[in-house]
Amino acid sequence: MAETIETGLVYIHRTKPTKRFVGCGVLIEGGYVATCRHVCREATKVAPGSTPEEPLEVELEYPRAREGGVPFRSPASLADACDDPQIADPLPDLVLLQPDQIPSGVMTLQLATQERYEVGTAYAHARLGRKDPGGSETWRDAFPPGKIDPRITDDGLRQFTGELPTGYWFTSGSSGSPVFLDDGQQLAGILSLSELGANDGESPLHEAFVVPATTIRRFVGAHAARPAAESEGID
Numbered sequence: 249m250a251e252t253i254e255t256g257l258v259y260i261h262r263t264k265p266t267k268r269f270v271g272c273g274v275l276i277e278g279g280y281v282a283t284c285r286h287v288c289r290e291a292t293k294v295a296p297g298s299t300p301e302e303p304l305e306v307e308l309e310y311p312r313a314r315e316g317g318v319p320f321r322s323p324a325s326l327a328d329a330c331d332d333p334q335i336a337d338p339l340p341d342l343v344l345l346q347p348d349q350i351p352s353g354v355m356t357l358q359l360a361t362q363e364r365y366e367v368g369t370a371y372a373h374a375r376l377g378r379k380d381p382g383g384s385e386t387w388r389d390a391f392p393p394g395k396i397d398p399r400i401t402d403d404g405l406r407q408f409t410g411e412l413p414t415g416y417w418f419t420s421g422s423s424g425s426p427v428f429l430d431d432g433q434q435l436a437g438i439l440s441l442s443e444l445g446a447n448d449g450e451s452p453l454h455e456a457f458v459v460p461a462t463t464i465r466r467f468v469g470a471h472a473a474r475p476a477a478e479s480e481g482i483d
Contacts, residue, residue, distance in 0.1 A: 256354065257272060257425065258274060260306060271287030272287070275310075280344040280471075281344070283342075284342065292326075307321055308322050344471060363460075367436075369429065370396045371392065372428075394409050409456075418439060437458035
């Protein structure tokens with residue numbers, strides 16, 4: 249299987265008390281999986297009747313890396329909670345996971361190094377859910393197009409406006425999905441929040457918000473530097 253940016257999409261599953269898909273993430277430089285804080289919280293929250301001391305597990309699924317006809321899966325642990333306000337304030341909807349294993353044929357995505365690589369005409373690679381008339385849910389991946397605004401919201405996100413109001417849009421499980429510029433390979437960011445429906449004026453609403461890749465890059469760099477800094481006794 250050739251390595252392409254589409255192979256970087258990761259599905260995140262809760263394992264206790266039962267296995268359940270909760271959201272998406274993306275494999276990034278350094279061998280980490282970047283996902284949303286609220287996705288990680290949902291995947292690891294203590295189940296009713298269990299004790300807080302029980303180890304909380306997360307399972308990653310790589311939908312485009314198949315072994316024996318099924319997607320490759322691997323446990324993962326929390327690498328960094330991304331909760332240092334000295335790196336970004338307000339804190340982003342972001343955590344870094346450390347996979348136990350990374351399958352071959354999956355591209356580790358480079359994070360955008362500058363703002364110009366994370367704003368403009370873009371698309372997301374997201375997992376979308378749909379319920380049939382019988383109530384059962386099916387999933388598929390899709391590529392909703394849009395445009396990333398260069399301005400930053402007060403909570404540190406960039407607005408992602410859909411270009412096709414009647415086309416595919418995000419569902420609750422789409423959080424953490426990667427977003428790319430049309431003419432670029434660097435990761436522009438990960439999907440954090442989305443809205444669909446109508447605003448107060450009853451006009452169509454097709455908006456989402458993205459954690460910028462440059463923000464993710466700051467936390468990845470700080471995490472990589474932390475062991476050396478601690479050994480030298482510096483901040």
